[in-house]
Amino acid sequence: MNGVIKLPVEAGARRLVLLEIVLPVMLLVLGIYAGLLQVLFRAGVIQAAEFGGWEYYQALTLHGVVNAIVFTTFFAVAFGNALVPYALGMRLPLRWAWVSAIMMIAGTLMAAWAILAGKASVLYTFYPPLLAHPLFYIGAALLIVGSWVAFFNWIPMYRRWRREHPTQKTPLAVVGVFATFIVWLIATVAVAIEVVVLLIPWSLGWTQEVNVPLARMLFWFFGHPLVYFWLLPAYTMYYTMLPRLAGGKLYSDKVGRLVFMLLILFSIPVGAHHQYTEPVISSSAKLLHAVLTFAVALPSLITAFTLAASLEYGARQRGARGLFDWMFKQPFFSTDSWLFAYLIAGLLIFIMGGISGIVNASYNMNIVVHNTSWIPGHFHLTVAGPVLLAFLGMSLHLVSTYSGKELRLKRLAIAVPYLWLIGVFIFSWGMMRGGLHGEPRRSNLGMSYLNPDSPFYHPEWKLYVTVTMIGGIVMTLAMIAYFAVFFGTVLSRRRAEAMAEFPLSEAYHDESAGAVANFRPWLVAAVLLIAVAYTPMIRDVLRGTFSSAPGYEPHNPAPANQMEEGLETPAAP
């Protein structure tokens, strides 16, 4: 694009960012294949426990871990490693950045081995007392701690920038990336405690039993902020890049900052809304988290207005007239600003993702949808909508600019987000409608409910799983096209000097930041709110849990520690 500032990148930082982008996209090939298998199993096309050596629940574990944890975490770190130094005009300190990358890669390889070897078919929520191989938990811990190291590495750089620029506002891009990692850091402390204190010693046999309600509370302390960790890099792109890509300006800089601070404040104390139908937690604590979950919808509703206003401003600059003309005068298919296609398609998907999310949050209404296929139908409209498309688009942008290579197959690259949009809408329609009719999530339906030979056969779901499968196939085609563009670009010849360049937007209203200038007051408020929201939860877990549980391997209904002692070896049915 014209007028975008280009900054040189040293070779070390270049290699680091490219590695952190290319490696997870390679793993994503496996993750997408595992996703395709899911819809085929569920539609009853594959009526077996396994296909091509991958068991259904093993493939589901891989799909979740690779797509939602590994790919997203690597991307967020790479994005920060590129964008923070660029926006501050500084050099990335490389030593700790590499330590972080090596920890994350080592952790990923350990967990990937455990899953591929069939020793960790516990899904990406790894709820105890289902037991996985110790390397699965150790790998997860390394991946998380490695991402912390990347964040800690930016903080001294940012502090120095603040000292050297006492009168300037922190660049909005840096606010976005830091908000991402503040939410991540607070949230992952809980899951790190779950994994390191409860699960690793237990999986190694050092402890015999685990407190399941406590582990679940710690997991969901992490589990919902996790979705904001996915979403915040996309928000960062929406606020700082989308207006410019559309030829306009960000409607309000201050509202952008406010949204990031509100997300720091509200995205963590909401975990109980994943546990509405569980024992142990009192309904009053659940209600409190329901209220806070509605509060976290507020920044997204504000975002819907601000982004639309920014797009409208851009279109009116280009001569849009009347009430609705601006909606169509957008560079949907422009090869110059192809990144726009990825961001706008994601935003359109997110409208549906946001609405269905409010349904899930709605306390007693959650009874209708909890653990039905509605839930993955919903979150494919968020994490596999705005998040995935923003990450895919930015990954292309980063490999192209950081390696000095021209994007290959540009027209195909622009088709990818729209094809994905069509696919994911079809997919989620099937999943969500099926869910309202009781279709369960995380279930090998081809072995029971969608198998005419089974006593559980449930033909009413046939339509929904078939539609879901068609959507899944379209999504797979979109990803095949993406991989062609991505690897085509990676393997092409270098044409120019590698440069960091991001199409950062100006603000239309560029007010002083005021109350949203600093993180500190919002951090303090966030911690206080977490204390208020989680004190009753902790009290409930202490008084409502009667006993701990031994571990169980997924294929055997006898406790794993009894298996080793040879006390009991009943066979699976």
Next chain:
Amino acid sequence: MDRIEKVVMATAILLLLVFFGAIMIAATSYGIDLPTCVTDRAPFTEGKAPFKTADQPLRYEAHTVARMWMFDPPEITVPPGAELDLYLSSADVVHGYYVEGTNINLMAVPGAVTYQRVKFDREGTYRVLCHEYCGTAHHLMAGTIVVTSQPVEEQ
């Protein structure tokens, strides 16, 4: 922030308050509420078919144990109009308890007891299915609730 942004924010807050009000009406006027923290029952490992508990003619209590990969008892029978105090416990890993066509959607968590009072008005056979991944044969874990006016005294 300009005027229109303030209007948008106020509208967004109002919208969320309306949603929340609707939830509260459903919870209070229609009695659709979530399971809560139970401390007066310890987890159990043996199921119990519905038995009468109080003077009211249609008040029953049942204990269901979820285990890899079955419900104990696999079938529960109650007369139409029955109010059933359902206690749910897990003997091994986390399970789900979803009754098709009703508002019964519960988690069975080891170390704790899930409780819900449910009312059955319509006669019929309801599918119960486990909707939380619980191991290799999770998709085969199911049960039934039969609501019938045939006498069930022997239970």
